[in-house]
Amino acid sequence: MALNGRRPIGVFDSGIxxxxxxxxxxxxxxxxxxxxxxxxxxxxxxxKSPRTVERYSIACQRFLLDRGxxxxxxxxxxxxxxxxxxxxxxxxxxxxxAVEPGADSAVAASRGxxxxxxxxxxTVRSGAYERALAARAPGATITALACPLFxxxxxxxxxxADDAVARAVAVRYLRTLFERDPAIDTLVLxxxxxxxxxxxxxxxxxxxxxxxxxxVDSASAMAEAAAAVRAALPTRVGEATAPGALACFATDTSRxxxxxxxxxxxPVGGFxxxxx
Amino acid sequence: MALNGRRPIGVFDSGIxxxxxxxxxxxxxxxxxxxxxxxxxxxxxxxKSPRTVERYSIACQRFLLDRGxxxxxxxxxxxxxxxxxxxxxxxxxxxxxAVEPGADSAVAASRGxxxxxxxxxxTVRSGAYERALAARAPGATITALACPLFxxxxxxxxxxADDAVARAVAVRYLRTLFERDPAIDTLVLxxxxxxxxxxxxxxxxxxxxxxxxxxVDSASAMAEAAAAVRAALPTRVGEATAPGALACFATDTSRxxxxxxxxxxxPVGGFxxxxx
Numbered sequence: 306m307a308l309n310g311r312r313p314i315g316v317f318d319s320g321i322x323x324x325x326x327x328x329x330x331x332x333x334x335x336x337x338x339x340x341x342x343x344x345x346x347x348x349x350x351x352x353k354s355p356r357t358v359e360r361y362s363i364a365c366q367r368f369l370l371d372r373g374x375x376x377x378x379x380x381x382x383x384x385x386x387x388x389x390x391x392x393x394x395x396x397x398x399x400x401x402x403a404v405e406p407g408a409d410s411a412v413a414a415s416r417g418x419x420x421x422x423x424x425x426x427x428t429v430r431s432g433a434y435e436r437a438l439a440a441r442a443p444g445a446t447i448t449a450l451a452c453p454l455f456x457x458x459x460x461x462x463x464x465x466a467d468d469a470v471a472r473a474v475a476v477r478y479l480r481t482l483f484e485r486d487p488a489i490d491t492l493v494l495x496x497x498x499x500x501x502x503x504x505x506x507x508x509x510x511x512x513x514x515x516x517x518x519x520x521v522d523s524a525s526a527m528a529e530a531a532a533a534v535r536a537a538l539p540t541r542v543g544e545a546t547a548p549g550a551l552a553c554f555a556t557d558t559s560r561x562x563x564x565x566x567x568x569x570x571x572p573v574g575g576f577x578x579x580x581x
Numbered sequence: 582m583a584l585n586g587r588r589p590i591g592v593f594d595s596g597i598x599x600x601x602x603x604x605x606x607x608x609x610x611x612x613x614x615x616x617x618x619x620x621x622x623x624x625x626x627x628x629k630s631p632r633t634v635e636r637y638s639i640a641c642q643r644f645l646l647d648r649g650x651x652x653x654x655x656x657x658x659x660x661x662x663x664x665x666x667x668x669x670x671x672x673x674x675x676x677x678x679a680v681e682p683g684a685d686s687a688v689a690a691s692r693g694x695x696x697x698x699x700x701x702x703x704t705v706r707s708g709a710y711e712r713a714l715a716a717r718a719p720g721a722t723i724t725a726l727a728c729p730l731f732x733x734x735x736x737x738x739x740x741x742a743d744d745a746v747a748r749a750v751a752v753r754y755l756r757t758l759f760e761r762d763p764a765i766d767t768l769v770l771x772x773x774x775x776x777x778x779x780x781x782x783x784x785x786x787x788x789x790x791x792x793x794x795x796x797v798d799s800a801s802a803m804a805e806a807a808a809a810v811r812a813a814l815p816t817r818v819g820e821a822t823a824p825g826a827l828a829c830f831a832t833d834t835s836r837x838x839x840x841x842x843x844x845x846x847x848p849v850g851g852f853x854x855x856x857x
Contacts, residue, residue, distance in 0.1 A: 346633045347623050352736070354835040357622045426836075454746075457733045460628070463753075470730075473749045477739075559630040560702075 311540055313338035315374030317365040320348035322497030323380025324568035325524045333528035336548040340372045346556035350383040351425025359388040364581040366392050382495045383425050386433035399534050406526030407493055408437035414519035415491035421482050422449040424495030448486040452478045459501040466504040475509035483513050494522040554579045589614035591650030593641040596624035598773030599656025600844035601800045609804035612824040616648045622832035626659040627701025635664040640857040642668050658771045659701050662709035675810050682802030683769055684713035690795035691767035697758050698725040700771030724762040728754045735777040742780040751785035759789050770798040830855045
């Protein structure tokens with residue numbers, strides 16, 4: 306792919322889970338330069354108030370805009386659910402959140418219109434998925450549940466489908482979810498960490514319902530949305546990055562070398578430490 | 582107790598677990614005014630690098646000093662383990678950390694000199710407990726293990742001794758600990774959240790070893806140390822607080838009303854939101 310002279314795409318997340326979005330983006334748009342920022346000093350956002358999430362998200366976006374990106378992807382579901390409007394209002398370039406593409410995927414996948422959403426406390430409390438799903442499928446039955454233990458479980462690496470702790474946690478949460486709606490046919494993984502637990506979540510759901518659920522996340526739908534927006538943007542020369550270049554920044558570097566490859570699916574070249 | 586004209590004691594923590602220290606302090610020094618700060622917007626510190634922990638801890642201490650405290654207690658084990666020297670260097674008043682009092686308690690409790698320490702990744706990685714214990718009991722065998730799941734488990738409220746998830750997590754960690762030293766007779770709960778899990782930790786340790794371990798934490802030893810230091814300080818009039826007054830501040834207010842009473846052991850009058 307030839308040097309395209311384009312400004313990079315910016316992606317931010319509360320931590321490094323957003324590298325799952327970078328992975329999908331690189332698969333869909335291999336020639337694009339990407340700047341990634343993980344706010345690892347202040348992670349997680351999922352347990353915090355909308356006010357704090359918005360304040361930190363604005364600072365993350367400002368960092369990306371200062372790096373010359375011409376499109377911003379909010380990989381973090383909590384930030385997307387609580388700060389999308391504020392981020393769009395503060396950005397001169399297009400901003401894509403995680404919730405709307407995730408809702409598109411869920412509606413496309415659901416055969417019976419019974420959709421479950423699992424995510425952080427902040428994402429669930431915001432009601433953002435319910436609103437996005439209801440707008441797309443007015444007759445759908447939507448059940449959302451916060452699953453705070455899933456993120457530390459993924460960070461600990463206890464993610465195998467037969468891991469005793471992972472199974473016990475998944476049974477506890479999913480049992481509650483299916484008690485609220487036994488007919489759920491589609492499950493939205495509404496947090497960038499949850500795809501690492503896809504195996505144990507799928508196995509537990511099958512065990513509890515006797516059925517195979519459609520399990521969707523936002524990453525590939527976000528990459529599709531980015532491709533559509535990017536195709537419509539004028540080519541802006543200057544501060545261009547090499548095609549396919551990935552520059553990673555983080556506000557704290559603890560465990561990055563160990564954790565980041567799990568989400569990106571390949572080695573990460575290294576993170577540059579920044580203060581916001 | 583008469584108005585003592587003294588400045589308040591300052592206590593800070595990465596979150597609200599440090600209210601266990603406030604609880605011990607109020608039991609030991611009921612007449613003293615206390616200013617508490619939880620850095621709940623940036624919690625947890627336990628997974629982050631020493632540099633970030635030090636930076637945030639200095640900001641917390643500065644807030645307390647600006648409120649006129651004449652003694653600072655670092656309730657957070659991670660901050661104590663990684664930033665005590667920097668905090669003492671930056672403070673004009675005495676500073677008490679969590680590690681040294683915790684080590685005192687452990688050495689006093691241990692009959693066989695085999696001491697286990699559990700805490701956050703940041704606390705364990707620092708080696709601070711090992712150094713403090715070795716200085717007090719040069720012949721002791723010390724085994725430290727990070728248990729990252731214990732904090733979100735306590736926040737989720739899954740703390741009963743017969744809770745299936747709590748038991749599965751405790752078995753996973755403690756089995757590793759006892760494999761490294763089967764003769765451990767004393768266990769240090771090196772994180773302010775862990776006392777909420779004391780029951781399940783004790784039951785699991787008994788199940789795995791067939792023995793009752795001594796289980797210690799830093800809270801009451803810190804209160805003893807505070808009483809000793811306070812007794813030696815001159816009475817400084819001005820900006821005095823009412824006896825027994827507790828003023829609580831936090832950088833994010835999410836779930837405070839729900840979680841704080843678990844740690845303080847009584848209702849909390851309310852938190853004032855502050856930016857650091």
